[in-house]
Amino acid sequence: MYSIYSDLKLPVKINQFFQKVQIPLANNRLKKIINHVKPSQILSIYPEFFHLKSSFDVSNQLGIPNSIYFHDALYEGLFNSYLENSALELQQQIFRKTKNIFVISDGLRDLFNEKYKTSSIILRHIYNGAQNTSFEEINNRQAFYCGSIYGINFNSLRRASQALANEGYDFNISTITNYYYLLRKNIVKSKKQIKFIPEVSEFLSHLNKQQILIVALDWPDESTIHKDELSTIFPTKMMEYLSSGRPILAHCPENYFLAKFIINNSCGLVSSDPSIENLSHVLRKLNNSSLCKELGQNAINSSSIFRGENTSLLLYKTLNSSL
Template identity: 25%
Template sequence: MKSRGLTVGFVTTAAPPSPNGQARVLGQIVTDDVAIPIFMTDQMNILESEQEHIGRHYKLSSPEFRLVNRSLGRFQGLNRAGGLARTAVTRAREVVAVLRRDPVDILVGCSGNPFDLSAACLAARRLGLPLMAYLFDDPVYQWEAGLYRHAARLAERLWSRSARAIVVPNEVLAADIQRRLPKARIHIVRNPVDSTAFSAPPRLLEADPPTLLAPWRLLYSGSVYSAQADAFENLKAALEIQGGRFVLELYSAQSSSDLVAKQLATPYFMARPHVSHMTALSLQHNADILFLPLAFNSPIPEVIRSSAPAKLGEYLAAGRPILVHAPAGSFVAEIIRKADAGVVVDIPDPDRLSDALHALSSDVHLRKRIVCNALRLARDFHVDRAKNSLSSIFEGLTRQEDKRFSYN
């Protein structure tokens, strides 16, 4: 691809380098395979200035969630719908203006808000560009039932007719999208793990029995919000059952949020501020147990079921035992269970979580088996495999474009 000088534009909620999971995936997956990536986003403020910037960045205007800034009474729903529609049209106009100055070969619209996919679709049509939709989550069901979900469902009918390829991170989301869009060309590209995550050798899995002075350390790094809240509550109860034999070290930008500081307050949760990606990888390699939660009681259960957290591959590559607490049938629970790559508790039961913690701490053979299987499964998430998959998709899109014009 580099030899062809292919350029790709991305309309995205968050652009690399930033701590956002979507931005991290994009930063890893396009660096070597795209000659000049162009990122268009309204969240330029979260770019990490100390990190190396790749490609070029263009700021889009902030979204407008209402058509007029005053109450319209019983027409307030129409006011909000009009704001979303106007934002999509305005954003499309801005994307067109950027790409006329800085042309690309392919335009990628990413999920994450109610308007980027529609804006990318309108811009691609205006410029005659092939469109790829990159779905990090379900673009319809990531919104609670109501106006946004209804608008997203209507938008899906628009952008899906233009998208020549749809990329998703796992089989569960692929099946959900295929049911809604039977004619869509859907490709699975795993949320990648950089080779640095594989660099540290696994720690010895033997350990002395835990004591109050040296409890077993669970680790979670990343966002803490409604997509994990009740799973953390169950863990809190399980740790209290264990009475100090286990503690959770939680590294998150939400470490001081009300959820963490109040609702989840316990002597066994140690909330730490957000750390850099490289520091998080080091912490993962040195934890006793890696905790991977997803909510059981969520207003968007469809998204929980098809969620593919960016940290999943990193956890697999860390060489540490993984404890998954996620609903039965979810992608995370099923891929770990099928590969025997961790211990899965798929019902919201603190007693079962407590039993799982005891099993992990007391059974060295269990720990060795699941870690070996996790390292084997981690290869499927290696960044090189993801890059090769995306490269093939881009090449297929350009071949389609060449073929289309050869008939004119």
């Protein structure tokens, strides 16, 4: 596939112009690949807008059946960006013309069904990595977060950081987000809190040493991100979190899919009030070793739904039935 560069390090308007100019080049490259490979169908994947548009347009031009996989909501994910209108137009075309629409989670399936009256198939993330088999009690007052930090979560993580400090926890973060950004947002106080861990085995080992794991999403009234995007996000590191068997603390509204998943699977606790006081109250519940054991074991049990054989078999059967 032709690489469509999203950031050419040019002024914004020029950068946006060159993004769009690259699409015909990408389409021509994709057509050459299709003519060589002669696929029976195409699976287009989002969250990259231009690649999704290119594969969707080319498959329709050539009359090849096309299935779509949504890692995120399309229109809602690009809300308040210069691609907002283009995303809405493309989404409407996809919903109208595409037979198989796959989504990452129950939350995204419910959004498409309730908001757009569009049916979709849940194709969950795959996690075939190491998995603990039983809960191990740890009382080292270590808390850990892994992932990017930006408009979806910096307010909620700031509150989590303060509550953890109030309750005597050391809060460490693995992220590629700039340290000085985190310092300005009062999420960290020291560089020692930041440790990017790219190696999988080291990352999993680090998870196993934590007393609790943190995940957070902002409330709609404190974020520029569309409320339907926030409410359907399911962080990709949740699979490793669950497999580690460590208790999870989520800070987000209770009507978000992330909160519903944790509550329904009893694999963690949810602080659904945007206050440091509520977070501290929920954190103190995790001083109960029996509760932590129950949550940790449930996390391990619930991680089984992300095993690769479940997802690959569903994908194979669905695409095969479309031939």
